Amino acid sequence: MLLQRSSYINILLRRCSLITCPEAVEIRRPWPWPRVIRRNCRRSTQCPTKLQRVGLGLRYSSTIAHPPNNKATAIYQQHVDDDTIHLIYNDYTEARYPFVWLRDNCQCSECHDKTSLQRLLLLETLDIDVKPIKAEIDFSHQSIIVHWSDKHRSEYSVNWLKNIRLTSSMDPIDGLVSKYWGSEMTVDKIPTFSFHDIMSDESSLYSWLASLHTYGLSIVNDLGDDDKNITRLAKRVTNPRMTCYGNDFVVKSNPEPNNLAYTGYRLPLHTDLPFYQHEPGVQILHCIRKSEYGGKSEFADGFKVAYDLQKEDPETFDTLSTVAISFIDQGLHEISKTDYALCDWKPIIRLNRKGQIQQINFNNHVRGIEMSVGTDNIKKIYRALKIFNSALYKEENLISFALQEGEAACFNNTRVLHGRSAFTVPPGCQTPRHLQGIYIDWDEIYSRMRGIADKLK
Structure with missing residues (x-):
């Protein structure tokens, strides 16, 4: 679900007191991107303003941060359905990634060998019913961090995810x-x-x-x-x-x-x-x-x-x-x-x-x-x-x-x-x-x- 009106977001922010950074001042800007600017913020300029999904009918947290650079791959919005993480990128393309696929393709050193580029995670240890306990965006590294129900933590680069389409072939030869x-x-x-x-x-x-x-x-x-x-x-x-x-x-x-x-x-x-x-x-x-x-x-x-x-x-x-x-x-x-x-x-x-x-x-x-x-x-x-x-x-x-x-x-x-x-x-x-x-x-x-x-x- 896209946040389609700056005024609509203003109402949500005021009613629910969801801005966690007190120095953040919201500046109205026409659709499609309601810009949030932090002035004199003592935190890092890249710290995101986190919005709990109150009233949006979504289960996990979403994030609004500084407007993405349209020339670089960035996440516009993310939310979690029953069995997938749904991402919307800054070019407004959308992609869905099933939980089990994400867990199976974790790129950390425990699950994936960086030298051979081959999978270390064994099928016998993969829980096909695995679910994320928490999913969040790391804007400083442009990645998705997922804490899984099997007590594992995964981090997925946005650029890596953006180049994957599970509904069609990734092979340029095709x-x-x-x-x-x-x-x-x-x-x-x-x-x-x-x-x-x-x-x-x-x-x-x-x-x-x-x-x-x-x-x-x-x-x-x-x-x-x-x-x-x-x-x-x-x-x-x-x-x-x-x-x-x-x-x-x-x-x-x-x-x-x-x-x-x-x-x-x-x-x-x-x-x-x-x-x-x-x-x-x-x-x-x-x-x-x-x-x-x-x-x-x-x-x-x-x-x-x-x-x-x-x-x-x-x-x-x-x-x-x-x-x-x-x-x-x-x-x-x-x-x-x-x-x-x-x-x-x-x-x-x-x-x-x-x-x-x-x-x-x-x-x-x-x-x-x-x-x-x-x-x-x-x-x-x-x-x-x-x-x-x-x-x-x-x-x-x-x-x-x-x-x-x-x-x-x-x-x-x-x-x-x-x-x-x-x-x-x-x-x-x-x-x-x-x-x-x-x-x-x-x-x-x-x-x-x-x-x-x-x-x-």
């Missing part, structure tokens, strides 16, 4: 949106960022990572021909994802390849490493030397293709989203120099618990020979695979362009499928096609974005 695209995403429309800006400016770094969430595809330029710049770019976010191909990998034509990417063959659209249970989230490919004889990059938004298929051919979509396909890879580990044999089973289109498309797993080169259905249904699976593959290459879905030297293509490996046209290396060529690749994971990307968002508030 505010990001996904935008699906087809062939209209020409090379001049792909979000493009400067390597130097990303490396020197946190907001540029955040914008780059946000674009990877939104579109699943971006270009970073100005990397030059230094093959270590891709590692520097990845480490600007997090440590690179280690795979059987190492921390980073060289994509060149090799006479004895352990992967078809290390040949001049055409690579059809695919996602990388589906034989891992947890595939790399984002791949970055830095073009150090381009080929003059083919090797154009190709991309398709797998989410768009899958959603179109869900509307136009629900039977095929159902097959692709329910039937698990095997993916395998074998070879010599780049770092440990030991043999590896990786295998996983998963559907081409993975859905989340809400039935929404969460991930695309599609790589014909490493698709296993075993099937998870009986022989009578094998043809049905092949038909669904071919329909999905054909949809990727529809004119309205495919984009193709030559990645320029010094540019890096960055894409969501769980959403955007990538490939390339075939290329040749003429005899005696001294500068064959050379790309440097690296992976980073979405958990680490989102973690970095949250950290930046906190700083940019």
Whole structure:
């Protein structure tokens, strides 16, 4: 309940003799803030004039003090209901905090470890029926102090409370949106960022990572021909994802390849490493030397293709989203120099618990020979695979362009499928096609974005 009239407060103050500081003189001021000024007060200038909630129908004490600075977070008013503390801030936003939640999230050293930022309070000692014996505002520190029925004392910073909304997500990542695209995403429309800006400016770094969430595809330029710049770019976010191909990998034509990417063959659209249970989230490919004889990059938004298929051919979509396909890879580990044999089973289109498309797993080169259905249904699976593959290459879905030297293509490996046209290396060529690749994971990307968002508030 807001105190909406200066005269109304005057009456309450006079009738109930509630001003505890005798030097305080109330000066009339138009709504919304009845200002109380202390003149020649022997106490601290920040001492509040406390008003018991007589006649206001509220249970615990409220406080009127010097007018809050509208540029800083401050409490305008607080009161206690049956099971919540209700705060009104100086920007007139309101928030309710249940008793049990406040007690569970006490930030004192007995309940919360300041170093690990983890909870010390045990569930077995938490009383879910806990109630405040007294709740008051400390205006000098802008905090709420609560004395609990379990004999514990808690203090909550106003700034900390103000940033919490129990009715909605606090995660800045939840505010990001996904935008699906087809062939209209020409090379001049792909979000493009400067390597130097990303490396020197946190907001540029955040914008780059946000674009990877939104579109699943971006270009970073100005990397030059230094093959270590891709590692520097990845480490600007997090440590690179280690795979059987190492921390980073060289994509060149090799006479004895352990992967078809290390040949001049055409690579059809695919996602990388589906034989891992947890595939790399984002791949970055830095073009150090381009080929003059083919090797154009190709991309398709797998989410768009899958959603179109869900509307136009629900039977095929159902097959692709329910039937698990095997993916395998074998070879010599780049770092440990030991043999590896990786295998996983998963559907081409993975859905989340809400039935929404969460991930695309599609790589014909490493698709296993075993099937998870009986022989009578094998043809049905092949038909669904071919329909999905054909949809990727529809004119309205495919984009193709030559990645320029010094540019890096960055894409969501769980959403955007990538490939390339075939290329040749003429005899005696001294500068064959050379790309440097690296992976980073979405958990680490989102973690970095949250950290930046906190700083940019």
